[in-house]
Amino acid sequence: MGKVLVAYFSASGVTKALSERFAGAIGADLYEILPQEIYTNADLNWMDKKSRSSVEMNDRASRPAIGNKVENMEQYSTVFVGFPIWWYREPSIIDTFMEAYDFSDKTVIPFATSGGSGLGDSAKNMQAFAPGAKVEEGQKFSGRAGEEELKNWAAKWL
Numbered sequence: 001m002g003k004v005l006v007a008y009f010s011a012s013g014v015t016k017a018l019s020e021r022f023a024g025a026i027g028a029d030l031y032e033i034l035p036q037e038i039y040t041n042a043d044l045n046w047m048d049k050k051s052r053s054s055v056e057m058n059d060r061a062s063r064p065a066i067g068n069k070v071e072n073m074e075q076y077s078t079v080f081v082g083f084p085i086w087w088y089r090e091p092s093i094i095d096t097f098m099e100a101y102d103f104s105d106k107t108v109i110p111f112a113t114s115g116g117s118g119l120g121d122s123a124k125n126m127q128a129f130a131p132g133a134k135v136e137e138g139q140k141f142s143g144r145a146g147e148e149e150l151k152n153w154a155a156k157w158l
Contacts, residue, residue, distance in 0.1 A: 002077030004028035004158065007070065009083045009093050011039050011053075014143035015113045018150075019082045022111070025147035026154050028080070033097050036065035046086075057087040063096040073101045078109070078157055081126070085114035085140065090122040095129055104132030107157055112140045 006023040008031075010016035016032065023030040043052035056062040070076075083094050090110065098108075108130060110122050118140050127135040139153060 003075050004078045004080070005031060005070070005073075005076040006080045006082065007031045007033055007097065008081070009033040009035075009091060009097070011044055011084060011091075015082050015084050018111075018113055018141060018143055018145060021145075021147055022080065022082070022150045022154070025151040026158060029076075031070050032068075033093060034067045035093055036067035053086060053091070056092040059092075062092045063099070064093045066093065066096055066100065070101065076106065078107045079103070080109045080111055080154070082111045082113070083122075085112050085117045085119065085122075088117050088120040090119075090125060094122075095125065098126050098129035101130075102132065103130035106130075106133050107136065108133045109136045109154075109157060110138030112138065113143045114140050 004026060006019050006028045008015050008019035020030065039052065045051040046054060048054060056064060081094065083090050108126060110119060110126060112119055112122065119138055123135050123137045127133070
């Protein structure tokens with residue numbers, strides 16, 4: 001088995017805290033998907049149809065730029081990808097991430113934080129951006145999910 005990576009995008013810090021606990025629980029490397037232009041509170045106002053996040057999510061071709069890179073992606077055989085649910089799916093920056101690397105022969109498992117919405121078509125969308133990968137269905141977690149819960153969930157791929 002190759003190395004394991006927990007890659008995540010977090011706008012509010014909830015997914016970041018969960019991802020840090022998760023990586024620690026399973027002994028994985030951790031990578032934060034940082035947008036080239038950090039989201040402000042105004043950018044994240046989903047009630048404003050002109051906010052940056054609303055505009056990005058309403059344009060399926062939107063690809064927000066990522067400001068950092070994963071070093072030696074080829075060393076990872078399993079990549080857990082974490083994100084908050086936006087508009088019932090993965091944020092557009094996750095699409096940018098999936099298109100930025102060759103995921104051939106890798107297992108990709110999405111996980112998300114959300115106050116209510118499930119993952120929707122996130123796994124199917126991510127599979128389309130990584131045709132050589134095996135993208136699993138994934139799971140939504142409470143931002144307060146504990147290490148044991150995360151470790152038990154991940155066990156089937158480790």
